[in-house]
Amino acid sequence: DTAVSQTPKYLVTQMGNDKSIKCEQNLGHDTMYWYKQDSKKFLKIMFSYNNKELIINETVPNRFSPKSPDKAHLNLHINSLELGDSAVYFCASSQVGRYNEQFFGPGTRLTVL
Amino acid sequence: GENVEQHPSTLSVQEGDSAVIKCTYSDSASNYFPWYKQELGKGPQLIIDIRSNVGEKKDQRIAVTLNKTAKHFSLHITETQPEDSAVYFCAAKGSGGSNYKLTFGKGTLLTVNP
Numbered sequence: 001d002t003a004v005s006q007t008p009k010y011l012v013t014q015m016g017n018d019k020s021i022k023c024e025q026n027l028g029h030d031t032m033y034w035y036k037q038d039s040k041k042f043l044k045i046m047f048s049y050n051n052k053e054l055i056i057n058e059t060v061p062n063r064f065s066p067k068s069p070d071k072a073h074l075n076l077h078i079n080s081l082e083l084g085d086s087a088v089y090f091c092a093s094s095q096v097g098r099y100n101e102q103f104f105g106p107g108t109r110l111t112v113l
Numbered sequence: 114g115e116n117v118e119q120h121p122s123t124l125s126v127q128e129g130d131s132a133v134i135k136c137t138y139s140d141s142a143s144n145y146f147p148w149y150k151q152e153l154g155k156g157p158q159l160i161i162d163i164r165s166n167v168g169e170k171k172d173q174r175i176a177v178t179l180n181k182t183a184k185h186f187s188l189h190i191t192e193t194q195p196e197d198s199a200v201y202f203c204a205a206k207g208s209g210g211s212n213y214k215l216t217f218g219k220g221t222l223l224t225v226n227p
Contacts, residue, residue, distance in 0.1 A: 041222075043202060099144070104149075
């Protein structure tokens with residue numbers, strides 16, 4: 001199936017730990033994104049990579065570090081997790097052009113205890 | 114930067130009725146306006162989009178209209194069914210340096226009562 005996939009789907013961890021979320025897309029797109037969705041369902045862009053180059057870096061604590069080993073993968077590493085990091089994190093991808101349709105993964109629900 | 118306002122935040126309709134969700138945007142250079150449906154526990158799914166050179170687009174029971182002068186666009190769902198119940202998001206894509214970025218509205222929780 002062609003899709004955007006994320007692992008893990010659920011992540012429960014203690015405050016202060018370091019964790020990673022992985023994303024892969026097989027749509028042949030050149031741009032990938034990380035979004036955070038809070039408890040009120042608000043979707044906020046965090047990062048975007050185009051051809052492995054960081055192009056969007058919103059106001060996000062530097063405890064969050066994205067890494068794109070190639071065009072098909074974008075991982076998110078979070079250091080020193082805090083309670084406020086609990087949210088659903090979505091990966092998305094698109095082929096940049098005039099209109100830039102974005103396709104989302106299923107999400108990773110992160111719970112920090 | 115772009116700002117997208119979405120109304121209403123919740124909408125409850127009876128099965129078979131129509132539902133309308135409205136959004137406004139601030140950047141007159143925005144040229145692409147997608148709508149996403151998010152079901153419980155799933156990622157947002159693109160259901161329809163409209164480009165700035167088009168005023169209306171229809172796909173079966175859903176349609177989107179765009180008024181560039183007023184900077185607003187709307188989603189219309191006719192003959193609603195219980196499976197239409199979800200959170201709907203509108204978004205707008207900027208141009209130039211914001212070409213990569215979608216700005217989302219805050220979502221509308223649509224409930225279709227059988």
